[in-house]
Amino acid sequence: MTEVERTRNKPVIGIIGGIASGKSAVAAAFGRLGAAVVDADALAREALDMPAIRDAIVARFGPGILGDAGQIDRRALAEVVFAGAADLAALNRIVHPFVLRRAEALIAQYRQDPAVKAVVLDMPLLIEVGWADRCDRIVFVRCDRAVRMERARRGRSMDERTVEIRENFQISLDTKAALADNTIDNNSDFSALVRQVEFIFSEMT
Numbered sequence: 001m002t003e004v005e006r007t008r009n010k011p012v013i014g015i016i017g018g019i020a021s022g023k024s025a026v027a028a029a030f031g032r033l034g035a036a037v038v039d040a041d042a043l044a045r046e047a048l049d050m051p052a053i054r055d056a057i058v059a060r061f062g063p064g065i066l067g068d069a070g071q072i073d074r075r076a077l078a079e080v081v082f083a084g085a086a087d088l089a090a091l092n093r094i095v096h097p098f099v100l101r102r103a104e105a106l107i108a109q110y111r112q113d114p115a116v117k118a119v120v121l122d123m124p125l126l127i128e129v130g131w132a133d134r135c136d137r138i139v140f141v142r143c144d145r146a147v148r149m150e151r152a153r154r155g156r157s158m159d160e161r162t163v164e165i166r167e168n169f170q171i172s173l174d175t176k177a178a179l180a181d182n183t184i185d186n187n188s189d190f191s192a193l194v195r196q197v198e199f200i201f202s203e204m205t
Helices: 003-009 023-032 040-048 051-061 074-081 085-112 145-156 160-167 173-179 190-204
Strands: 012-017 035-039 118-122 137-142 182-185
Touching (some): 012 173, 023 190, 035 085, 040 118, 074 085, 085 118, 137 173, 145 160
Parallel strands (some): 035 118, 137 182
């Protein structure tokens, strides 16, 4: 296989699912098998620290979303933008171009790296931003609502109402599941999750 063929054939795997379903755990499991993970949440945090983006967000939403040190308080910002679709759309117009450019650059970089077997997109709004067609495989992480709510409470200090509000701005879980090529059940322990990831990865690489 030539270098061009290796680059072209290196699969991109998109991970989708509900809030606190375990998408990042699935992405990390792929990472341990030799995939490189593009973490959209990390890129968004990076964006919020950039002066131009920070200033644009403050200009749109006011200084009330700033912390004591002048940085953007993500929790305060979330309380504002998840109050209405127009506010969330405004934030996305500011932040998403940077996130998507960085993601594109990382995909290109990883596809050139001979040590990387695949590229995983851990991107909560992957379907919503139109990136499904960039993926060779889409994996849906299925997790019962009660389990997700408990994980959200313990891991993110989010109550059920907060999860509901945020998921109302996303496409439905049924739609996500229907768009997926594979489904991973994450209602059991981590070893069960890993076995499912290993099976999917073995099919692709």
